[in-house]
Amino acid sequence: xxxxxxxxxxxxxxxxxxxxxxxxxxxxxxxxxxxxxxxxxxxxxxxxxxxxxxxxxxxxxxxxxxxxxxxxxxxxxxxxxxxxxxxxxxxxxxxxxxxxxxxxxxxxxxxxxxxxxxxx
Amino acid sequence: xxxxxxxxxxxxxxxxxxxxxxxxxxxxxxxxxxxxxxxxxxxxxxxxxxxxxxxxxxxxxxxxxxxxxxxxxxxxxxxxxxxxxxxxxxxxxxxxxxxxxxxxxxxxxxxxxxxxxxxxxxxxxxxxxxxxxxxxxxxxxxxxxxxxxxxxxxxxxxxxxxxxxxxxxxxxxxxxxxxx
Numbered sequence: 001x002x003x004x005x006x007x008x009x010x011x012x013x014x015x016x017x018x019x020x021x022x023x024x025x026x027x028x029x030x031x032x033x034x035x036x037x038x039x040x041x042x043x044x045x046x047x048x049x050x051x052x053x054x055x056x057x058x059x060x061x062x063x064x065x066x067x068x069x070x071x072x073x074x075x076x077x078x079x080x081x082x083x084x085x086x087x088x089x090x091x092x093x094x095x096x097x098x099x100x101x102x103x104x105x106x107x108x109x110x111x112x113x114x115x116x117x118x119x120x
Numbered sequence: 121x122x123x124x125x126x127x128x129x130x131x132x133x134x135x136x137x138x139x140x141x142x143x144x145x146x147x148x149x150x151x152x153x154x155x156x157x158x159x160x161x162x163x164x165x166x167x168x169x170x171x172x173x174x175x176x177x178x179x180x181x182x183x184x185x186x187x188x189x190x191x192x193x194x195x196x197x198x199x200x201x202x203x204x205x206x207x208x209x210x211x212x213x214x215x216x217x218x219x220x221x222x223x224x225x226x227x228x229x230x231x232x233x234x235x236x237x238x239x240x241x242x243x244x245x246x247x248x249x250x251x252x253x254x255x256x257x258x259x260x261x262x263x264x265x266x267x268x269x270x271x272x273x274x275x276x277x278x279x280x281x282x283x284x285x286x287x288x289x290x291x292x293x294x295x296x297x298x299x300x
Contacts, residue, residue, distance in 0.1 A: 094221075094227055095219040096181070096196055096217065096229055097192055097195065098227075098229070099180035099181075100179065100264065100288075100290065101288070101289055103288070
């Protein structure tokens with residue numbers, strides 16, 4: 001499978017990255033990681049984190065940069081380049097532990113024509 | 121968290137603080153009390169959440185399995201949270217809590233065990249907790265609720281909550297219980 005993962009360095013996206021790398025190694029998936037620079041982490045920092053997460057594993061990951069609107073950028077790439085799956089982290093919780101979906105996750109779930117996996 | 125959270129300008133209340141005693145619509149005597157810190161009450165809450173029907177979960181809570189229920193209950197009974205429990209004798213029938221959001225506000229939630237629903241307990245429990253919150257100088261309270269949960273939304277509106285954000289999957293509602 002050809003998998004696209006959105007990565008912004010948030011804890012949810014780090015969890016999603018680890019799971020997706022493990023799965024890609026096991027299943028022989030092709031993995032592309034779209035780096036979404038935020039106020040917190042620059043593209044370089046994000047790229048380093050992906051490299052560290054891959055470590056010694058047998059997997060080559062293609063890195064992309066997205067700028068602007070992450071949700072529509074991710075869908076655009078996934079659809080126009082015929083990815084099989086779009087993966088996002090979605091495990092943010094409120095102070096009392098309620099699961100909340102951020103705007104990016106929500107937009108992607110509603111609008112993507114490519115299968116979406118939400119890692120929680 | 122969202123530091124741009126909106127709150128109504130108008131102050132709601134005052135609300136009666138616990139202990140509050142009343143007879144519910146099924147003629148059961150209900151006593152609303154703050155959590156007393158005892159193991160007995162802790163276990164009462166764990167029992168309530170283990171019996172909780174999965175269909176009445178809200179955004180993933182309460183968790184289903186006992187170890188996770190225990191962890192979650194332990195977290196929300198922390199010293200910086202406010203908890204009130206509705207008791208029918210020794211049975212925890214409902215539980216409501218205020219959890220600080222680190223941004224000057226508190227998140228509120230209410231859970232009523234299925235056999236005790238639709239008996240007026242949720243309204244009393246929520247008001248009591250807001251009264252307890254006033255006592256502890258809390259001024260801003262918010263929650264999120266699933267759009268289809270009309271029963272909960274109606275309850276919150278009746279008490280004075282206003283919808284402050286309707287842009288997400290979940291509705292965000294807020295109430296102000298003291299001037300800043």
